[in-house]
Amino acid sequence: MKRSIIKAGVTFIILVTIVLSAVAVHNRRETRRADQRGQPDDPEGDTKDIQRKESVEEEKEIVRVEGLSFDRVSRREIKIVWQDQKNPYVCEYLVKRRIDGESSWEELGTVASDGRAEDRELSYVDVLETEALKQYEYRVDVKIAEEDRYEAGEGENIAASNILICMDPGHYAGQNAVNVDGIPYAEGDFTLELALELKTVLKESYGITAYLTRESGSVSIGGYTDGGLDSGHISLRGEYAEGSDLFLSLHTNANLEDANGYPTYAQPVEIMKPIVILNTAACESDTALAVGNAVGIRLARSSYELGIAMPDKFRSAACAEEIIQWTDAWNDGVEEPGTLCRRLGEHGDYYGVLRGAANVGVPGMIIEHGFHTVPKMREAAAGGELKERWARADAEGIAEGFGLKIFSERMEEGRVVL
Ligand SMILES: [Zn+2]
Numbered sequence: 001m002k003r004s005i006i007k008a009g010v011t012f013i014i015l016v017t018i019v020l021s022a023v024a025v026h027n028r029r030e031t032r033r034a035d036q037r038g039q040p041d042d043p044e045g046d047t048k049d050i051q052r053k054e055s056v057e058e059e060k061e062i063v064r065v066e067g068l069s070f071d072r073v074s075r076r077e078i079k080i081v082w083q084d085q086k087n088p089y090v091c092e093y094l095v096k097r098r099i100d101g102e103s104s105w106e107e108l109g110t111v112a113s114d115g116r117a118e119d120r121e122l123s124y125v126d127v128l129e130t131e132a133l134k135q136y137e138y139r140v141d142v143k144i145a146e147e148d149r150y151e152a153g154e155g156e157n158i159a160a161s162n163i164l165i166c167m168d169p170g171h172y173a174g175q176n177a178v179n180v181d182g183i184p185y186a187e188g189d190f191t192l193e194l195a196l197e198l199k200t201v202l203k204e205s206y207g208i209t210a211y212l213t214r215e216s217g218s219v220s221i222g223g224y225t226d227g228g229l230d231s232g233h234i235s236l237r238g239e240y241a242e243g244s245d246l247f248l249s250l251h252t253n254a255n256l257e258d259a260n261g262y263p264t265y266a267q268p269v270e271i272m273k274p275i276v277i278l279n280t281a282a283c284e285s286d287t288a289l290a291v292g293n294a295v296g297i298r299l300a301r302s303s304y305e306l307g308i309a310m311p312d313k314f315r316s317a318a319c320a321e322e323i324i325q326w327t328d329a330w331n332d333g334v335e336e337p338g339t340l341c342r343r344l345g346e347h348g349d350y351y352g353v354l355r356g357a358a359n360v361g362v363p364g365m366i367i368e369h370g371f372h373t374v375p376k377m378r379e380a381a382a383g384g385e386l387k388e389r390w391a392r393a394d395a396e397g398i399a400e401g402f403g404l405k406i407f408s409e410r411m412e413e414g415r416v417v418l
Helices: 002-035 043-059 187-206 226-230 235-239 286-305 328-332 352-359 375-382 385-401
Strands: 061-063 069-074 077-083 090-099 106-112 121-127 135-144 150-152 158-161 164-169 177-180 183-186 209-212 246-253 275-278 338-342 364-371
Touching: 069 158, 077 135, 077 158, 090 121, 106 121, 121 135, 135 150, 158 187, 164 187, 183 187, 183 375, 187 209, 187 246, 187 385, 235 246, 235 352, 246 286, 246 352, 246 385, 275 286, 286 338, 286 364, 286 385, 352 364, 364 385, 375 385
Parallel strands: 061 150, 164 209, 164 246, 246 364, 275 338
Antiparallel strands: 069 077, 077 121, 090 106, 090 135, 135 158, 177 183, 275 364
16 A cells, blocks of 8 residues: 555656656747747757748849839920830830929839840830929839849839930130130030039939030031131020020130239139120029029039138029129129120120020020139149039029929938928
8 A cells, every 4th residue: 555655646747857857858948949039849950940041031032123214205295214124024114203392203104125135225205294393203113023033123213304404515626715824724624524513413404304415525517617606696506505494504604804803814712703694585584583593503502612702792683673683893893793685786686696585585694703813713623523522513403493392412311302
C-alpha cells in the first residue's frame, strides 16, 4: 500500500514535470515567435518561405513615368511627351491633368504600350477647352501588365501652359562692347546668354514656351543679317513675334557721356535700375502692364541683393495713365527710380523692335535690366551670377504677370511647390 502510494506520487510528480516542461517549451516558443514576428513552429521550412517572400518583395519594382516634357502646339493644344520606358511591363499609360489650383486630377485619355522592349517616344495631344492663357499640370500614370513583379507608381508632374513668348536678345555678337579695367563685356553677347537662360527657366519652372529671334551670335530675319538688319530693318525683330502672346527685347542700358559727372564706363551703383519700355499694344494690355511691373520690381530687388544697386529703385505703374514718357534725364538720373515707360516717335513707337511687335498686334517691351556703364554690373556679368539672377527675376515676373502660380525649382514628393 505504502509502495503504491509512493509509486502514484512519483508518477504524479513525473506527470506534473512533463506538463510543466511542455508548457515552458510552448511559452518559450511563443516568446520567440513574438520576438521574431511570426517565426513559425517549423523554423526551417517557414524561414525559407519568408526568404522567398522577401526576395519577391525586393524584386517588385515601382514603375512610374519620369522625364515628362511638353510641346505647346497652339493655344488650344498641348502635346505631352514621354519615353515608353518599362516596356513590356506597362500595358497602358493614363494621361492626367489638373488645372492650376484644383486638387483633383482629371484623366484625359489612355495610350497603349506596343509591348516591345526598345525605347520609343510616346505622346498625347491635349485639346484644351479654352484658348485662355492658363497653366496646367500633367502626369502620366501606368497600368501594369505583371502585377506580381511590378507596382504602379504615380507619375512625375510637370507644369505646362499654352502661353508663347517671343524673346529678342538685343543686338548681336560683340555689340556695345566695353573693355576697361580688365573686365570684358559686350551687350550683344550677354543678352544672348540671358535669353537662353530665361528660355530654360520659363519652360522648366513655369511651363512657359519661348522662342528667340536668334540662338547664336548672329541674327538673320527676312534676308537681313546683323548690321544689315539693325540698320534700317530692325522692326523685323519685333514682327518675328507674330502669333505669340508677348514680345520681350532683352538689353542692358548705358548712360550718356559723363552723366552725373562720372566717366561713362565708371558710373556709380546709385544709377543702377531697371527700365521697362512698353509698346503701344502693351500699354493697352493689363497682362503686359502686370508683367512689366512684376519684372521691374524683381530686377530691382535682385540687383540690390547682388550688391550692384541701391534699394527701392522701381516705381510701378498701376494703369496706362501712370506710365511716364521716357527721357534722358529719367534714364540717367541718380535720384530717379526704375519704372515702366513709353517712348513715341513720328511713326508710333520710337524703337523699331517695339514698333514691329505692335505692327503684328503683339504687346511688347524692351527690358533694360541694368546699366553696363556701372563697373560692378560688368563684374557680376563676368562671374556668371548675374545672368542667372536676372533670368530668375524675369521668369518670376512673367509668371506673376500672367497670373500663374509661382513655381520654384524646389521639388517636394515629385511635385513642384511654392
Ligand atoms: Zn541694347
